[in-house]
Amino acid sequence: MSAAAKLPAIADPADLQAADMSAEVAAEVAAEAAAEAAEVEVRARRYSRTTLLLAIMTGIAVIAALYFARAFFVPLLIGILASYTLRPVVDWLHRLRIPQAVAAALVM
Numbered sequence: 001m002s003a004a005a006k007l008p009a010i011a012d013p014a015d016l017q018a019a020d021m022s023a024e025v026a027a028e029v030a031a032e033a034a035a036e037a038a039e040v041e042v043r044a045r046r047y048s049r050t051t052l053l054l055a056i057m058t059g060i061a062v063i064a065a066l067y068f069a070r071a072f073f074v075p076l077l078i079g080i081l082a083s084y085t086l087r088p089v090v091d092w093l094h095r096l097r098i099p100q101a102v103a104a105a106l107v108m
Contacts, residue, residue: 066073086107093103
């Protein structure tokens with residue numbers, strides 16, 4: 001079967017040429033769409049890698065900052081835990097009519 005037999009009946013040869021050109025344009029558009037889809041996939045993969053690397057680097061930076069700041073954070077956390085632990089004793093002394101500042105000093 002020839003290409004002319006596949007096409008609907010076209011009387012004018014100029015119409016036949018226009019039909020062939022529209023098929024070429026359609027093929028060109030399909031090729032461009034496929035290339036664009038491949039480019040989007042590559043770009044998405046690149047952003048995915050970039051995001052992953054950025055998250056890893058951020059995690060390393062946070063761990064390093066906490067490691068170097070441990071001289072500050074460890075005593076701070078111990079103080080916070082001690083205040084939570086000793087608060088009931090201070091409240092009990094305060095109920096016994098001992099001023100809160102004096103009760104806190106006695107507990108320390």
